[in-house]
Amino acid sequence: MKNNVKKIRMKTSMTQQQLAKKVGVTRQTIGLIEKGEYNPTLQLCVAIAKELDKTLDDLFWEVEE
Amino acid sequence: MKNNVKKIRMKTSMTQQQLAKKVGVTRQTIGLIEKGEYNPTLQLCVAIAKELDKTLDDLFWEVEE
DNA sequence: ACTCTATGTAATATATAATTTGCATATGTT
DNA sequence: AACATATGCAAATTATATATTACATAGAGT
Numbered sequence: 081m082k083n084n085v086k087k088i089r090m091k092t093s094m095t096q097q098q099l100a101k102k103v104g105v106t107r108q109t110i111g112l113i114e115k116g117e118y119n120p121t122l123q124l125c126v127a128i129a130k131e132l133d134k135t136l137d138d139l140f141w142e143v144e145e
Numbered sequence: 146m147k148n149n150v151k152k153i154r155m156k157t158s159m160t161q162q163q164l165a166k167k168v169g170v171t172r173q174t175i176g177l178i179e180k181g182e183y184n185p186t187l188q189l190c191v192a193i194a195k196e197l198d199k200t201l202d203d204l205f206w207e208v209e210e
Numbered sequence: 211a212c213t214c215t216a217t218g219t220a221a222t223a224t225a226t227a228a229t230t231t232g233c234a235t236a237t238g239t240t
Numbered sequence: 241a242a243c244a245t246a247t248g249c250a251a252a253t254t255a256t257a258t259a260t261t262a263c264a265t266a267g268a269g270t
Contacts, residue, residue, distance in 0.1 A: 095216060109258055111218065121184045121227080121257070122205060129206075136201040140187060141194075160246060174228055176248070186227070186257075 082143045086114040088132050103127040147208045151179040153197045168192040 089099055096110045103110075105124060112118040113128075120128075129139050154164055161175045168175075170189060177183040178193075185193075194204050 097216075106259060107217080108219085108260085112258090115218085118257070119186045119188045121186055122190055123184045124257090125187050125190075126205070136206050140191070141201050162246075171229060172247085173230085173249085177228090180248085183227070189227090 082116045083113070083140050084134075084143055085110075085128060085132070085139055088134055088139065089114070092132060099128070099131060102131045147181045148178070148205050149199075149208055150175075150193060150197070150204055153199055153204065154179070157197060164193070164196060167196045 089096070096107045096114070100107045100110045103124065104127065109118070109120075109124075110128075113120050113124075125136055125140055129136050132139070154161070161172050161179070165172045165175045168189065169192065174183070174185075174189075178185050178189075190201055190205055194201050197204070
């Protein structure tokens with residue numbers, strides 16, 4: 081699942097650690113999601129989107145490879 | 146997780162069974178998602194959205210109670 | 211060189227999404 | 241009445257998302 085989380089997170093100059101804490105998961109989980117190797121749950125996707133001030137579509141919809 | 150899946154699915158006059166088959170899960174999974182008692186995975190959300198010709202935001206973003 | 215922070219990654223454990231099976235009811239049809 | 245289809249719901253099982261712990265490397269600062 082490719083996505084825009086890493087790109088957007090870096091624009092906010094948040095670290096994986098900080099984002100992880102805010103959305104209530106571990107740093108490793110964020111890392112794997114950014115890498116595209118994870119299939120996160122909807123709740124987590126929503127939490128990440130809100131924390132980054134984006135919508136689900138912004139982060140996860142039809143992201144080109 | 147409230148969402149618009151049931152409303153949109155009914156507009157297409159698809160049954161839970163048919164949608165389930167198209168996205169590769171069971172009828173029960175679709176039922177629970179529509180009921181809002183499940184926290185589906187992103188892949189499944191995307192599959193449902195594509196099958197219903199909607200985006201993630203249409204189905205799962207800020208759905209009022 | 212050393213230390214600290216950010217990140218990548220791997221193994222094992224735990225929580226939970228999803229399956230399977232079964233039974234219920236409501237509705238439509240013959 | 242009998243039968244089929246669509247849906248709701250519950251218990252037990254399986255698959256997998258996430259946690260935990262640990263070790264690695266690269267870069268910035270002192």
